Amino acid sequence: MTLLIRVSRQIQRKSLQSTSLNRLFSDSSALRKGPECTDECKWLCGSSEEILSAVRGQVEVRQNFISEEEENALFKEVEAGLRKKRYEFDHWDDAIHGYRETERLQWGATSESILRRVRTVAFPEGSPLLGPVHVLDLDKEGYIKPHIDSVKFCGSTIAGLSLLSDSIMRLVPENNSTDWVDLLLSRRSLYILRDDARFKFTHEILKEEESFFSGQKVPRHRRISVICRNLPV
Ligand code: OGA
Ligand code: MN
Numbered sequence: 165m166t167l168l169i170r171v172s173r174q175i176q177r178k179s180l181q182s183t184s185l186n187r188l189f190s191d192s193s194a195l196r197k198g199p200e201c202t203d204e205c206k207w208l209c210g211s212s213e214e215i216l217s218a219v220r221g222q223v224e225v226r227q228n229f230i231s232e233e234e235e236n237a238l239f240k241e242v243e244a245g246l247r248k249k250r251y252e253f254d255h256w257d258d259a260i261h262g263y264r265e266t267e268r269l270q271w272g273a274t275s276e277s278i279l280r281r282v283r284t285v286a287f288p289e290g291s292p293l294l295g296p297v298h299v300l301d302l303d304k305e306g307y308i309k310p311h312i313d314s315v316k317f318c319g320s321t322i323a324g325l326s327l328l329s330d331s332i333m334r335l336v337p338e339n340n341s342t343d344w345v346d347l348l349l350s351r352r353s354l355y356i357l358r359d360d361a362r363f364k365f366t367h368e369i370l371k372e373e374e375s376f377f378s379g380q381k382v383p384r385h386r387r388i389s390v391i392c393r394n395l396p397v
Contacts, residue, residue: 207353209378210345213364219335219345221360226285229354230278232321232379237274238390242266242299246388261371263304266391267296278325282392286323286356291394294318299392302331302369304384310366319394322357326350329385332375335365 179292207225210216230238249264273280279297287293292316302308326349333355335345345365348354357367372384 175395178323188394196386201275205378207348207350208213208345211343215343215345218337219361219365222358223335223345223347224358225347225349226354226356227350228352228387229281229335230325230352232352234274234278235352237272238278238325239388241272241275242268242301242388246299246301251301251306253305258307259311260300260302260306262303263300263308265298265300267298269296271297279390280322282325282354285354286392287321287394291319291321294393294395298389298393300387300389300391302387304386306365306387307371308369310334310368312338312363312366313393315363315396317396319396320359320362320385321394322362322391323393324349324355324391325387326353326355327388328388330379330382331384331387332370332382334368334370335361336368338364338366348382 207227208216208223210219245266245268246264249266251262251264252258252260253262283293328351330348330350333347333349335347335357337343347355349369370384370385375382375384
């Protein structure tokens with residue numbers, strides 16, 4: 165899976181000042197916390213209504229997709245493999261900082277039934293999937309820089325479970341780096357990126373210092389993601 169990361173198109177961009185970001189978040193939360201705030205406001209916010217409309221239907225966060233027991237079962241299963249590896253911090257050209265990773269083809273019964281649920285809700289019926297599931301362990305200090313997953317190796321849909329910690333995934337249009345959309349990936353949630361949100365936006369996981377949602381601090385701890393992808397058609 166390192167290959168996927170290596171071939172991800174990595175996009176370096178000067179990050180916005182955190183103070184101005186916080187102000188933007190606060191403004192947007194003020195706009196979106198009225199009586200019209202739907203379930204979506206709990207996990208989606210952005211720099212404008214237009215950008216939110218552009219991704220609606222192509223991004224989804226299902227909060228509490230797995231139970232604490234299921235999180236535990238997945239964690240136990242991946243931890244044994246991860247523990248043997250060291251966190252990588254110093255590869256300056258990597259898209260990911262402070263991580264270790266593994267991939268897994270065969271799963272125990274509990275994990276397999278969770279992954280079956282993920283596949284059912286996330287992928288179009290009959291869509292051929294990438295066999296191994298990618299497991300990415302981010303240290304508390306770890307983060308993922310803006311990138312687009314390889315279009316050569318991965319298809320239209322990316323679906324990830326978040327274990328152990330909440331985090332913020334930021335999407336930025338590839339051709340306009342002033343707009344942004346933030347997804348609150350709560351612990352035990354499932355996120356899904358599809359089509360344009362996957363191909364035309366970079367995605368990243370914010371570092372601890374930048375981890376805010378609607379002006380609210382979202383503390384980052386160690387975070388493990390379990391990611392399913394489909395194959396290009
Ligand atoms: C990746 C990636 C997101 C996550 O590995 O390409 O974007 O949820 N991961 O860990
Ligand atoms: Mn990615």
